[in-house]
Amino acid sequence: MAKPVISPEEFIAEVNKRLPDHGTFKNGLHVFLVPRRATGATARGYDWEPKDLDSTTAVAAVADHVDSAYDVDPFISRAALK
Numbered sequence: 001m002a003k004p005v006i007s008p009e010e011f012i013a014e015v016n017k018r019l020p021d022h023g024t025f026k027n028g029l030h031v032f033l034v035p036r037r038a039t040g041a042t043a044r045g046y047d048w049e050p051k052d053l054d055s056t057t058a059v060a061a062v063a064d065h066v067d068s069a070y071d072v073d074p075f076i077s078r079a080a081l082k
Contacts, residue, residue, distance in 0.1 A: 006070045007078035008033060008040035014070070015046075018062045024054035031059060040077035 033043040
């Protein structure tokens with residue numbers, strides 16, 4: 001069965017939504033497209049702040065989980081629904 005297709009913006013929104021449920025989440029941790037203010041069509045990837053071992057662990061686990069549930073189309077730019 002095909003996975004739902006989402007935009008990079010929707011991927012970031014989904015990761016940020018799920019991060020607080022991760023055991024190593026700390027307040028203030030958030031993921032964003034790079035370069036800053038990029039759209040899905042112009043982004044070169046994503047990054048997160050703050051950078052430490054716990055945040056890296058949380059982002060890696062959550063992003064991997066979201067990636068396994070969705071196909072991200074880097075050629076579309078579609079804002080995430082709130």
